[in-house]
Amino acid sequence: MSQIEVSGLNKVFRQAVKEPGLSGALKHLIRPQYADKHAVKGIDLKIEEGESVAYVGPNGAGKSTTIKMMCGVLVPTSGQIRVNGIDPYRQRMENAAGIGAVFGQRTQLWWDIPVLESLNLLKDIYEVPSGDFNRNMKAFTELLELDEFLHLSARKLSLGQRMRADLAAALLHDPRIVYLDEPTIGLDVSVKLRIRSFIKQMNREKGTTVMLTTHDLGDIEDLCERLVIIDRGVIIFDGRLKEVKDAFARERTIHLELASPIPDPGRLFRDIPGLAPEEDGPLRLAICFDRFRITASEIVKRVIACAEVIDFHIDEPGIEQIIRQVYEGKLDLNLPEPAYAAGGDRLK
Ligand SMILES: Nc1ncnc2c1ncn2[C@@H]1O[C@H](COP(=O)(O)OP(=O)(O)O)[C@@H](O)[C@H]1O
Numbered sequence: 473m474s475q476i477e478v479s480g481l482n483k484v485f486r487q488a489v490k491e492p493g494l495s496g497a498l499k500h501l502i503r504p505q506y507a508d509k510h511a512v513k514g515i516d517l518k519i520e521e522g523e524s525v526a527y528v529g530p531n532g533a534g535k536s537t538t539i540k541m542m543c544g545v546l547v548p549t550s551g552q553i554r555v556n557g558i559d560p561y562r563q564r565m566e567n568a569a570g571i572g573a574v575f576g577q578r579t580q581l582w583w584d585i586p587v588l589e590s591l592n593l594l595k596d597i598y599e600v601p602s603g604d605f606n607r608n609m610k611a612f613t614e615l616l617e618l619d620e621f622l623h624l625s626a627r628k629l630s631l632g633q634r635m636r637a638d639l640a641a642a643l644l645h646d647p648r649i650v651y652l653d654e655p656t657i658g659l660d661v662s663v664k665l666r667i668r669s670f671i672k673q674m675n676r677e678k679g680t681t682v683m684l685t686t687h688d689l690g691d692i693e694d695l696c697e698r699l700v701i702i703d704r705g706v707i708i709f710d711g712r713l714k715e716v717k718d719a720f721a722r723e724r725t726i727h728l729e730l731a732s733p734i735p736d737p738g739r740l741f742r743d744i745p746g747l748a749p750e751e752d753g754p755l756r757l758a759i760c761f762d763r764f765r766i767t768a769s770e771i772v773k774r775v776i777a778c779a780e781v782i783d784f785h786i787d788e789p790g791i792e793q794i795i796r797q798v799y800e801g802k803l804d805l806n807l808p809e810p811a812y813a814a815g816g817d818r819l820k
């Protein structure tokens with residue numbers, strides 16, 4: 473059994489439909505009208521212990537709703553969730569002992585008391601043994617630089633400080649799983665990097681499973697091996713980050729450095745529509761190609777037939793471009809084999 477198992481998960485919210493103003497409110501009192509919002513539609517997901525999963529999608533896709541159901545905060549309309557073998561909603565207390573959660577938009581710290589006291593309260597609530605508490609406090613203080621604000625109340629913290637304090641609070645009881653819902657939203661780069669390295673360390677050293685939603689592609693590339701994309705409540709992609717790039721990044725650019733110039737290099741690729749080498753001086757070529765039309769090795773082979781190639785490298789598009797295509801619904805999931813391949817040996 474996987475650590476997290478979600479099957480056929482649905483969440484429908486009933487939203488009140490009200491016309492604006494007092495008359496709208498009165499009408500609603502007399503004859504209430506509702507509209508159903510199907511936020512999560514039949515999601516299946518399995519996550520193994522120690523995985524780091526990025527859960528991404530456009531605003532309103534259903535990410536937070538999924539995570540809230542996995543945390544036991546929201547009850548599913550239908551479907552099943554098992555986290556560490558238990559139902560997170562029905563067995564909320566047991567579930568809470570095994571998970572940590574950070575919601576970027578709100579804090580679990582007490583607003584009016586010093587952060588250190590909040591952490592001490594959490595120690596008692598989660599019954600963290602003093603030895604573990606002290607060890608974690610020491611490590612977290614160092615990794616997250618908590619010293620500067622442990623004595624301040626949560627309401628006085630900057631966003632970056634608050635997020636660091638919240639991370640410490642979520643991981644104080646050494647949960648096996650941590651859910652992070654937009655933990656880097658609105659943070660400056662240095663705080664982001666600190667938070668990322670903290671999360672990475674928890675994942676690597678303690679084997680904590682990480683499920684992260686973010687709009688920051690740096691977070692995804694830096695932290696996650698697996699990418700799950702949700703759009704309008706439906707999971708439209710689930711795979712390794714590397715697989716996404718291999719499967720969907722069509723456009724690549726190969727840069728070649730030549731020992732001697734090639735007159736009219738375009739003639740080498742006349743048979744491939746849209747493929748036009750760009751010359752940067754007589755000895756440098758940049759060829760942008762669709763790798764489902766022609767392989768890199770075929771391009772190199774054709775160039776080598778005319779001139780000595782001193783060096784070459786291939787630029788791949790970043791995950792950003794791929795995810796943008798997913799969001800815009802432009803991703804072509806029917807991938808043809810390259811029509812022009814040199815002996816089938818693809819260069820990746
Ligand atoms: N408590 C709620 N009541 C009614 N509709 C909700 C509620 N929470 C979320 N929704 C709706 O469900 C959809 C998914 O929301 P959410 O899970 O927050 O998306 P995301 O986190 O991916 O941005 C949105 O259309 C949102 O308006």
Ligand SMILES: [Mg+2]
Pocket residue numbers: 535536537653
């Ligand atoms: Mg959200």
